[in-house]
Amino acid sequence: MIMKNSKKILAVLLSAIYCLSVYAQSSSFDEKVDLGNGLFKVKTNNRWGLVDKDDNLKLSIEYNEPLFMNGKAVLSKYGSQQISGIVDSIGNYRETSPYYVNMAYPFVTDGMLAVKETPNGEWGFLNTDTGELLTVNFKGFKAGKNKVLKALGINGKGVKGSFVFDFVAPFVEGFAVVHTEKTGWHHIDKNGQERLKNPSLKPTMFRTSIHDGEAVVFDDRGIVLCQEDPSGNAGIIKYVDEDYEVKNYNVGLHYPYVIQTNGSKLILNDKFQADKYENVHSGDSIIFIERPPVIQKVEEPKDSFILDRDINVILSKKSVSAGAKGTAAITVNISNVGEFDSRDLSVSINVNGTKKSWEGIINVGVTQQVTLYVPAKFSAASISRDVVWTVYCGENSITGSDKVSIKRYKPSRR
Numbered sequence: 234m235i236m237k238n239s240k241k242i243l244a245v246l247l248s249a250i251y252c253l254s255v256y257a258q259s260s261s262f263d264e265k266v267d268l269g270n271g272l273f274k275v276k277t278n279n280r281w282g283l284v285d286k287d288d289n290l291k292l293s294i295e296y297n298e299p300l301f302m303n304g305k306a307v308l309s310k311y312g313s314q315q316i317s318g319i320v321d322s323i324g325n326y327r328e329t330s331p332y333y334v335n336m337a338y339p340f341v342t343d344g345m346l347a348v349k350e351t352p353n354g355e356w357g358f359l360n361t362d363t364g365e366l367l368t369v370n371f372k373g374f375k376a377g378k379n380k381v382l383k384a385l386g387i388n389g390k391g392v393k394g395s396f397v398f399d400f401v402a403p404f405v406e407g408f409a410v411v412h413t414e415k416t417g418w419h420h421i422d423k424n425g426q427e428r429l430k431n432p433s434l435k436p437t438m439f440r441t442s443i444h445d446g447e448a449v450v451f452d453d454r455g456i457v458l459c460q461e462d463p464s465g466n467a468g469i470i471k472y473v474d475e476d477y478e479v480k481n482y483n484v485g486l487h488y489p490y491v492i493q494t495n496g497s498k499l500i501l502n503d504k505f506q507a508d509k510y511e512n513v514h515s516g517d518s519i520i521f522i523e524r525p526p527v528i529q530k531v532e533e534p535k536d537s538f539i540l541d542r543d544i545n546v547i548l549s550k551k552s553v554s555a556g557a558k559g560t561a562a563i564t565v566n567i568s569n570v571g572e573f574d575s576r577d578l579s580v581s582i583n584v585n586g587t588k589k590s591w592e593g594i595i596n597v598g599v600t601q602q603v604t605l606y607v608p609a610k611f612s613a614a615s616i617s618r619d620v621v622w623t624v625y626c627g628e629n630s631i632t633g634s635d636k637v638s639i640k641r642y643k644p645s646r647r
Contacts, residue, residue: 345361367425563618580624
């Protein structure tokens with residue numbers, strides 16, 4: 234009976250140990266990243282989720298890695314481009330319709346997210362604050378017999394709806410660059426209205442995202458740097474190039490973006506903003522986005538020897554006696570009272586025209602004595618002399634003075 238009970242107790246103990254082991258394993262992660270606000274994103278078996286500081290689950294571990302930008306991250310199931318919702322940086326989750334995103338740029342910008350209804354469909358924009366799709370209505374152009382427009386596939390028909398774009402760039406500064414094969418390139422705002430319109434009412438061949446309110450536009454006026462005027466048109470700030478060969482830019486656009494014409498090259502950054510323009514023939518270039526200034530790294534001044542703080546100069550004696558040779562020895566004490574060895578010092582001492590110099594380094598806690606011998610033949614019982622000193626260290630110096638009393642020489646009597 235005792236043997237049977239022992240086996241049962243052992244089995245229970247082993248089961249408990251196993252359960253504790255499983256629990257310990259389940260509470261560990263392959264990776265854990267602090268997002269702030271007491272929130273962490275965690276990874277297990279390449280799948281990601283969210284937990285709080287106590288490892289309590291805030292979001293199931295079954296998604297592609299959530300990449301936060303502007304306080305929001307798009308969530309898609311592991312191994313899929315189909316989104317399930319959007320989470321903010323404090324863990325609030327909002328479910329969305331199962332749209333598809335561009336995994337190369339799965340970010341919410343200006344509250345807008347580029348989405349598709351089907352994996353191979355056309356692009357639209359989802360307002361992540363309202364959950365509504367952006368609706369646009371572009372009028373067509375009169376293509377007629379224009380060979381350029383026909384070469385670009387622009388047939389003159391307008392577009393209307395939500396999923397209508399063949400290419401979209403992210404929203405920047407409230408505007409997004411979009412392209413449709415029917416109407417060409419446009420800027421739109423968050424209400425779906427066309428902005429920076431071509432005043433000639435002709436289709437634009439190419440456009441860049443906004444940077445500081447400006448965009449590069451390829452149209453019938455040439456390659457121009459534009460800013461929106463009060464009428465909503467793309468007003469010209471600068472002519473970049475008045476002549477270029479039209480090319481079909483809407484095919485295969487992907488980062489890094491380099492747009493080439495017959496004689497130039499426009500380089501864009503990952504936000505589709507114009508970064509640099511190069512003229513192949515002339516070698517000229519234009520920088521559109523100001524480069525940060527190159528700042529020479531300056532070493533922070535470390536606490537070190539400071540002349541007027543660390544050097545102390547005093548007379549060794551303020552009263553001395555003349556010697557048998559008619560001179561008096563006057564000694565000046567130069568002490569390093571700081572915490573650092575001095576740098577090269579140069580000392581000059583002057584007593585009534587008699588000078589003495591010394592050069593060298595004074596280590597911490599050391600006193601350097603400099604003695605000079607001054608004439609001391611006089612009939613009075615004593616005389617007073619000014620002792621003036623200067624200590625130099627590089628471009629810095631300290632100066633001081635004191636009085637010394639010199640007693641007349643008295644020969645000893647036998």
